[in-house]
Amino acid sequence: MLPPDDDEGFTVPEKLPLYLKGREVFTLTKKIADLIDEEDEILTSLKDCMLLDAAFLTVKVAGAEAADLYDLRMENATLIRKAAQDLLSHCKSLEMFGYKDVQYLRLLREAIEEYRFLFVEWVQGFDPWNFVNDRWGLFNPPGVQAQEEDSD
Template sequence: MKYENEQPVEELPIYQKGKEIFDLVKRIGDLIPEENEHLQYVKAEMLADAALLSVKVAGAHHAGLYDLKMEAAAIIRKAARDLMVKNHSLEMFGFEEVEYYQLVRDLIEEYRLLFIDWVAGFDQWDYIIDRWGLFNPPGVGPFDKDPDDDLPWDDFDLE
């Protein structure tokens, strides 16, 4: 999907890096023995977290509102941080090729740097007030008056 003057999400470096991470996590996951139930569970968590890195970028890319973009960014951050420490779970449950996981950690660090630039590019003026107070642009609070309340709406007769 593409909007006017907007780069397709598939061309965004952060989206591409997310796909690269997913592909690597999948390849490492393919090395996990199917009979090891604990490692299979860790593998499922890893794949789910890795998928969020591109899926949530795509969702945020097509969401106009700042709070929706920031919510997606928070989910991405959590997924990436969870992926960073999965090597410990793999090691704990006896995954023999755990050293390959450093490649994932290296890619996540590259992703983190792209993430910082991506979030900095969010339009802080395209927002509605987040009444929960988590994802408002700087200077906007959950109890602020909504500027849209001052718009001179005419009552339209919809009959």
């Protein structure tokens, strides 16, 4: 599936299925978070973490699309993956700490699973040969070694 482009051929993140699903996850997370009693410090802390993690699902997609380089896209993809996994962990924490409306957490888990499928497809579309060498060696394409010195 080709990414939606604007008139100049640039990908418009806001039109990507992954981005749109990320917005859906954020909206659902916000509705769940709004049900948290502000008097409960632990749940309120989890609420803040959940909203931040849910926001990453769109913000980092936009950042990756703007960067267009494999190494920067992979770095953003890593942060997205971590945020999604943390969001799932927060659901479990909500249950453990007495969140009353647990029936809505299943909806969030399902939405994150749908997001995951779109994420896998999105990452597979990265061009591994459009990169700047990552001197730390984490985000280079397969087979590319980290350079010891800047090539500048």
